[in-house]
Amino acid sequence: MTRIGWALAAAAVTSGALLGGxxxxxxxxxxxxxxxxxxxRWPHIAALVFAAGGGLALARPQPGAGQSGFTRIAAVLAGIALLMTAAIGLFHVGVEQDWWEGPTACSVIGGGQSAEDIFATVMAAPVIRCDETPWSLFGISMAGYNALISFLMGGLVLWLSMTRKR
Incomplete structure (x- = not known):
């Protein structure tokens, strides 16, 4: 497998595992x-899409073309998506630890419904605060694990996709 293949596989496995978890x-x-x-979650979905697109292009035989630029670009974009979710995760950790304030507005749920339907949906939904840590392991929250793993793997994916075999 080429370095680009490894980069695409690493991005897909990382984002798939973290999103699945x-x-x-x-x-x-x-x-x-x-x-x-x-x-x-959104950057993980993007990384999966980029990795899948690059993987499909890599699997197609390209006689005489060698490594296509598309697969390298897909791997780089997947790595950037992993770094984006790591940044969001780090920001979320800061909110959980009261280092800074997080979002204060409510999310909009649904659309195109009557006011009564939207009100009923909002009232039935559980209130989940971004500044509380519902689960942690060894003092690290899920957002913290997402930040750590995504940062390390995003760096690896970018390194693999940017270096050439000697």
Missing amino acids: ALAFQYIGGLHPCEMCHWQ
Whole structure:
């Protein structure tokens, strides 16, 4: 496997595992996500899309072309997406630790519904605060693990995608 292949695989496995873990905590463990938890999921989805697109392009035979620029760009974008979710996770950790203030506005749920339907949805939804830590292991929250793992793997993905084999 080429360095780009390893970079794409690392991005896909990292984002897939972290996103899958978050969804397992939500749907199996009953830990509902706050607004900032949702923010951290979007870059993981983007990294998965970039990694899948690059992987599909890498799997297509390109006679005489060697490594396509598209696969390198896809790997770089996947690495950047991992660094973005790491930054959001670090910001979330700061909110949890009261280093700075987090979002203070409510999230909008749904759309195109009547005012009564929206009110009923909001009243039925659990209130999840971004400045509380519902789960931690060794004093590190889920946002902290997302920040650490995503930063390390995002750096690795970028390094693999930017260096050339000697």
